[in-house]
Amino acid sequence: MYESFYGLSKRPFALTPDSVFLFPSATHRRALSYLIYGLGQREGFIVITGDVGTGKTLTIQTMLDYLANKQIRGVRIAAANVGASEVLPLVASAFGLSPEISSKAALLTELERTLLHAYPKGVLLIVDEAQTFSAEALEELRLLSNMSMEGRALMQISLVGQSDLRETLDSPRMEQLWQRIIAWHHLQPLSLGEVKDYVQHRLTTADWNEMPSLEEGIFPLLHEWSQGVPRKINILMDRLLLFGYLEEREQLGRAELQAVIDELGQEFGRRAPPAGAAEAGKASAEGAEEIGRRFAALERNVAELLGPAQVQELLEQEEESGDAGTLLTRIDRMEKLLGQLRQKGRWLRS
Structure with a gap:
């Protein structure tokens, strides 16, 4: 719909996978x-x-x-x-x-x-x-x-x-x-710098000639809302271009992007996370029940290798030292411990 208005050869943010659009992050x-x-x-x-x-x-x-x-x-x-x-x-x-x-x-x-x-x-x-x-x-x-x-x-x-x-x-x-x-x-999700490059890469692949022009201020908000997840970036940018077409805008900035985010919030009941709340948003997305399940599974796997008594001793030592941290932090530590225990020194992992 908006492709001809902006002179694009195809929809740059379609959800259907197309390898020509792969951004080499x-x-x-x-x-x-x-x-x-x-x-x-x-x-x-x-x-x-x-x-x-x-x-x-x-x-x-x-x-x-x-x-x-x-x-x-x-x-x-x-x-x-x-x-x-x-x-x-x-x-x-x-x-x-x-x-x-x-x-x-x-x-x-x-x-x-x-x-x-x-x-x-x-x-x-x-x-x-x-x-x-x-x-x-x-x-x-x-x-x-x-x-x-x-x-x-x-x-x-x-x-x-x-x-x-x-x-x-x-x-x-x-x-x-x-x-x-x-x-x-x-x-991994894309960084803030990669989000900007990702958007420009997909637009250029669709023969973008800087119409519409994009204000620099949209990228921090886009990264915050999407948390760097490419599919979420595609959803939001596709709607932003549609918004620009319907409003006949040749320049799109933070105000237009916020208007689209508000529209999506009304349609789906979801709003952008507040500024500075990226970590809280991550925890919310995973869900308390899922986080607890992950921790329990890790604890079982480590227990099978070390024995339940040893695992309990490690957890008690964390609490006594005052360094137990959040449950997400403890999961990270448990995953590292499990990796060390099962490390075979032959395969690459990143």
Whole structure:
């Protein structure tokens, strides 16, 4: 609607993933680098996690486009609540094999033959929404990763999912898969400086000629409202351009952006966080119940390694020292402790 008014070739902030719009932020460059690194190693797993809206799907699409140009087969599978018995048929179907082949052994043999002869330059299997896979399903994927030829895996596997995937993989029952992880990256929100560059990158990709012009003052407010999450930036900027078109504005500033934020607040019952309340907004977004659940899960995992008595002693020492901090701080400490306990010194993590 507003594209012709502003002379844009396409909607720059559409929610549908399009790899031409990928902004090469530091966190997305690292995620892509790890995927490429894993494909070169042809062993183990690459894990990419990120909160909702941080760009996981766009990163996957960009990687698949990159592989197509290199004549390397890239395959993405995604399904909710996958069980162990569904993994092999799901993977086989993604490679064009019939999941109705008589037996699991026959299907596995046919899959191995296909990978060996049809894709000599390699295959990257991206398992999207991996946080919904059961532990048994993830273990089945580990077994599939054992298919190899001359010491190199026939299929490189990457697990991509929301932050919950970390909890599943942290479980002691996932030890064998954990030891196969060679690189792990968690997508981070954009910084204030990156938000400005992100907006200008997407506008320029849509042939923006500085119409509308954007006042510098919009970017701090945009960062505060979106908390640096790309999907939220897209939602707000798309509405801002629509607002500018309807009001026939050639210049958009903080006042116009605030008007759009107020409109969204009236429509969805959500308002921008007050200035200086970014940390409180983060805690509110996660929710007290979710935070408590995360802490309890971490405490259980650490207890399985150290023993309940040792964990309780550590918590009591924190309280006695007056350094217990907030629950979010304690979660961070517990995650660091768990990482130290389970560190194998072989995989990269950031």
